[in-house]
Amino acid sequence: MIKVLLTDDSLLTREILKDIFRSTDDILVTGEAANGTEAVLMTERLNPDLIIMDLMMPVMDGLTAIEEIMARFPTPILVLSATLDDREVNNAFAAINRGALDVMDKPGGEEINGSAGSFRATLVEKVRMLARIKVIRRRPKTKPRFVPGGTAPLPAGDRRVLAIGASTGGPQAVMSIVKSLPADFKATTFIVQHIASGFAGGFAQWLDRECRLPVRLAADGDEFKPGEVLVAPGDHHMVVRDGVVRLTDDMPVNCCRPSIDILFKSLAMELGTRVVGVLLSGMGKDGAQGFIHIKERGGLTIAQDERSCAVFGMPRAAIAMNAVDLVVPLAGIPDTISKIFHSTGDE
Numbered sequence: 001m002i003k004v005l006l007t008d009d010s011l012l013t014r015e016i017l018k019d020i021f022r023s024t025d026d027i028l029v030t031g032e033a034a035n036g037t038e039a040v041l042m043t044e045r046l047n048p049d050l051i052i053m054d055l056m057m058p059v060m061d062g063l064t065a066i067e068e069i070m071a072r073f074p075t076p077i078l079v080l081s082a083t084l085d086d087r088e089v090n091n092a093f094a095a096i097n098r099g100a101l102d103v104m105d106k107p108g109g110e111e112i113n114g115s116a117g118s119f120r121a122t123l124v125e126k127v128r129m130l131a132r133i134k135v136i137r138r139r140p141k142t143k144p145r146f147v148p149g150g151t152a153p154l155p156a157g158d159r160r161v162l163a164i165g166a167s168t169g170g171p172q173a174v175m176s177i178v179k180s181l182p183a184d185f186k187a188t189t190f191i192v193q194h195i196a197s198g199f200a201g202g203f204a205q206w207l208d209r210e211c212r213l214p215v216r217l218a219a220d221g222d223e224f225k226p227g228e229v230l231v232a233p234g235d236h237h238m239v240v241r242d243g244v245v246r247l248t249d250d251m252p253v254n255c256c257r258p259s260i261d262i263l264f265k266s267l268a269m270e271l272g273t274r275v276v277g278v279l280l281s282g283m284g285k286d287g288a289q290g291f292i293h294i295k296e297r298g299g300l301t302i303a304q305d306e307r308s309c310a311v312f313g314m315p316r317a318a319i320a321m322n323a324v325d326l327v328v329p330l331a332g333i334p335d336t337i338s339k340i341f342h343s344t345g346d347e
Helices: 011-022 036-046 062-072 086-097 118-130 170-180 200-210 260-274 288-296 314-320 330-346
Strands: 002-007 027-033 050-053 077-081 102-105 161-166 188-193 215-217 229-231 237-241 244-248 275-279 300-304 326-328
Touching: 002 011, 002 036, 002 118, 011 027, 011 118, 027 036, 027 118, 036 050, 036 062, 050 062, 050 118, 062 077, 062 086, 077 086, 077 118, 086 102, 086 170, 086 200, 102 118, 161 170, 161 260, 170 188, 170 200, 170 330, 188 200, 188 237, 188 260, 200 215, 200 229, 237 260, 260 275, 260 288, 275 288, 275 314, 275 330, 288 300, 288 314, 300 314, 300 330, 326 330
Parallel strands: 002 027, 002 050, 050 077, 077 102, 161 188, 161 275, 188 229, 215 229, 275 300, 300 326
Antiparallel strands: 237 244
């Protein structure tokens, strides 16, 4: 059984969530907390497999509780965000920065209680997936190590595009990479992050506040420029055609829209050897086929290693398909990127 601790000051919300989990045979609510202080105490006493955390609560808010829980007894945390206004979205990404694994929008009463609603199915799926993830008290300090997956490390080339794909466990990883890029970074950076509907804009704003490069949501028809970072908006594939960004509502690929495969393939077809692809933590195989296209066209592919991944799904799939040039721990990816693009600038 998956043991879940519910943390929300709304009794109605807790009752609705309990009703959802009663319909499963593998998820058990073992405790309920009405504020962050109770959540911390109950986490220590109950040792849950997963905590569902509201952010706006009395006594101790969710952000403070997450920080204390991750410092004392690390536990997978799923944040339910009550609204999609700027403050709440900002708090949601602050929660991820403090150790929460994922965030979902909390629909209104009628929608959340609908037995046939997508929220119910999505919530159950996320609980089952996140509860299996081993979280750590603090990030391990590891020296970069390189494990070639095909060609020799750091091959020379005219690299002009950095393409990043990530899913579960990805927002923090993406942040650590983009935040490391210098203000004079000469390449264009494209990002596909699988994230709950409505949060892509907040994700781009979060990156923009913390990074030296300008970060924004991509728009159809954008002429991408060196030194900027474009994030795929929710529920649209992002591709590059004839030198401009195009957004499409084509069918999902690998159950995803936006799809990492779609972006990687379009960049490979358009820019060939100039593309450096990075595939980070996430479940499934999205991005693996795209890596094949990048390699076939002379680009370079980098996958996050198993030890530093929250979910070693997408990188594992790409490695299994012999589509990866370099397997690198997350802590080593910024330095790897710096070396690749620095050598490009010297040419």
